[in-house]
Structures are given as C-alpha cells and as structure tokens.
Amino acid sequence: MKWKNEYSLGIEEIDNQHKGLIDKFSQVEEIVATKGGWMKIHYKVVELGQVARRHFDFEEGLMRLFGIPNVEEHKKGHEYFFTKVAEIESHSLLGSAESELLQFLYEWLRDHILVADRRDYAELVLGLAHVVKAEVGAAAS
Numbered sequence: 125m126k127w128k129n130e131y132s133l134g135i136e137e138i139d140n141q142h143k144g145l146i147d148k149f150s151q152v153e154e155i156v157a158t159k160g161g162w163m164k165i166h167y168k169v170v171e172l173g174q175v176a177r178r179h180f181d182f183e184e185g186l187m188r189l190f191g192i193p194n195v196e197e198h199k200k201g202h203e204y205f206f207t208k209v210a211e212i213e214s215h216s217l218l219g220s221a222e223s224e225l226l227q228f229l230y231e232w233l234r235d236h237i238l239v240a241d242r243r244d245y246a247e248l249v250l251g252l253a254h255v256v257k258a259e260v261g262a263a264a265s
C-alpha cells in the first residue's frame with residue numbers, strides 16, 4: 125500500500141501519522157511477498173499495532189479537545205482493528221492467514237482514512253480551524 129494524495133485529510137499531523145501506518149503495513153506486505161515467515165509478520169504486526177495505538181489515542185484526544193460528539197462511536201472502529209487482527213492471528217494457528225491479514229489491513233486502513241476519519245472529525249476540525257483563523261485575524265486588525 126502506498127500513500128496517495130487522495131488520502132490527505134488536510135491536517136498535517138494526522139496525514140503524517142496515517143503515512144506511518146501505511147508505511148508499517150507496506151512492511152508487512154513486503155515480508156509476505158518475500159515469504160519471510162509468520163514470526164516476522166507477527167512482529168511487524170505488533171509494531172503496526174503500537175503505531176496504531178498512539179495514532180488512535182491522538183485522534184480520540186483531538187476529537188475530545190474539539191468537543192466532537194461521536195468520539196465513542198469512532199473509538200469502536202479503532203478497537204475493532206485490534207479485535208480483528210487478534211482474530212486473524214489466531215487463524216494462523218490453523219493455516220495460512222496471510223492473505224486474510226493483508227486484505228483486512230488494506231481495507232481497514234483505506235476505509236478508516238478515506239471514510240471514517242474524514243466523516244467523523246476531519247471536516248469538523250478543519251471548519252473550526254477556519255473559524256479560529258478568521259477570529260484571530262479580526263482581533264488583530
């Protein structure tokens with residue numbers, strides 16, 4: 125998975141964090157492509173989980189800071205990520221779970237960035253930022 129401009133939410137810090145998630149995921153893809161084995165995949169997925177946890181905490185904090193109401197609903201989408209990854213990892217005990225893992229991570233990341241984050245907070249945060257800018261501008265003039 126590669127970063128595309130269409131993934132940008134217009135909030136630089138969030139875009140950078142999403143780039144970090146995509147970067148970790150592409151490292152998982154690379155290990156699968158080079159048949160690196162499940163242990164290497166597992167450790168990279170653990171790293172991805174750590175990056176994801178920091179990102180989710182940041183986002184949920186941002187939403188609370190701006191008083192965005194559906195933070196608990198958004199948080200459920202974040203927790204689903206961990207639940208589903210754990211479920212897929214348990215499938216690896218029974219057989220190959222690599223394609224299931226890649227498909228889930230790709231779809232979750234794409235939908236999270238393009239749909240959930242945009243819908244649940246990005247437009248609101250950007251709208252509020254414009255109001256603040258206008259007010260600061262008016263106060264200064």
Ligand SMILES: [Fe+2]
Pocket residue numbers: 142179183236237241
């Ligand atoms: Fe996000």
Ligand SMILES: [Fe+2]
Pocket residue numbers: 183198202236240241
């Ligand atoms: Fe999110």
